[in-house]
Amino acid sequence: MSPKAITxxxxxxxxATWQYVVADPRTKNAVIIDPVLDFDPVKNTLTTESADKLLSLVRENEYIVVRVLETHVHADHITSSGYLQLKLSASQGQRPDICIGKRVGETQDRFGQRxxxxxxxxxxxxDQLLDDDEIFSIGELEATAIHLPGHTPDHLGYVIGDNVFCGDSLFNPDVGSARCDFPGGDASTLYASVRKMLSLPDNFKIWTGHDYPPGGADGRADPMAVTTVSEQNHCNKHxxxxxxxxxxxxxxTERDANLAAPRLLHQSLQLNIRAGKMPSKTTSGDQFLHLPIQISW
Structure with missing residues (x-):
């Protein structure tokens, strides 16, 4: 009998990002899903507090991280995959692969040129571009990469046992669904992806990539990581x-037409298509990100 994953x-x-460490209790092999690198847009500084919390958790539990999994090229936070790979290679003597879906090249070319x-x-x-329905191992655990487009065209989810790590394809029931107005996004495609997930057994757990608690007198104030397929089918507001x-x-479509761009859109896209690795230094030793300006005259 296969072991039950520790999440x-x-x-x-x-x-507002959920980061995950999923481990096999027998071998201690683990993956990290959608990790965050901290960025201060006022000071233009990158720091590693969030990533270091993940490293501490890995160290305390004596895990061996074999992969860092990205669900997609995020537009609202910067990935710490590159930093984690560097630190884990040194600490555990084994370099974890950074993995994403096979369609990422289109996204990289679009924003690389922009x-x-x-x-x-x-x-x-x-390091690895995962195929649709590709199966891989985390120790004795079996994981499957499933294509869940709509929010972005390259979006993957990861099924590990009875857990689905769905990234930004679906949010908690009182938040609803993800926006579809990024390049290559499509509301009809997202609908099909959600129906695909919600056709899984009722007891399957869905772990989302973000949470935005509604708050207020009738709403919860604390972020929630997980619901079930049954709860989503019966209660998702959208x-x-x-x-x-x-x-x-x-x-x-009407809702997305009125949404503002994510606060860290430009910084996130430029670093995330690089898998979180930093820009090359100029001859003066500086590293740059490009920000478009809006001219009103």
Missing amino acids: HNIFEPKT YGIPESEYKDAF LKDQVPEAEFVEWR
């Missing part, structure tokens, strides 16, 4: 009770 969830409040990033800095940034596709697509 640790750590919330990063500034970007921001003027040399192709050499992102072309082979990821997709419960088999909401018709046309109704969801119309609502989602």
Whole structure:
């Protein structure tokens, strides 16, 4: 009988991101999913407090991290995959692969060209490009990469036992669904991805990539990492009770047309297509990210 996965969830409040460490209790092999690198947009400084918490958890539990898994190229937080790979290679004597879906090349080329990033800095940034329904091992655990497009075209989820780590394809029931207005996003495609997830057994657990607690007199104030397929099917505010596709697509499209861009959009995309690795230094020793400006005249 296969062992039951151990799941640790750590919330990063500034970007409302859930980060996960999933481990096999027998071999102590583990993966890290969607880790965060801290960024201060006022000072333009990158720090590693969130990533170091993950490293401490790994060290305290004597895990061996075999992979760092990205669900997609995030537009709202910077990944710490590159930093974690560097630190873990030194501490455990084994280099974990940074993995993402096989369609990431389209996203890398689009934003590499937009921001003027040399192709050499992102072309082979990821160690493994995972195929749809590709099966891989975490010690004695079996994991499957499933394609869940809609929020972005390259989006993956990871099924490990009866757990689904769904990234930004679905949020908690009182938050609803993810935006679909990024390049390559599509509300109809997201609807199909959600239906795919919610056709899994009722007891399967869905671990989301973000949480934005509604708060207020009738809403919860604390972030929540996990719900079940059954809870999502019955209670998701946007997709419960088999909401018709046309109704969801119309609502989602109208809603997305009025959403502001994520606060760390430009910084996140430039570093995340590089798998969290830093830009090359100039001759003066500086490292740069490019920010577009809006001219009103």
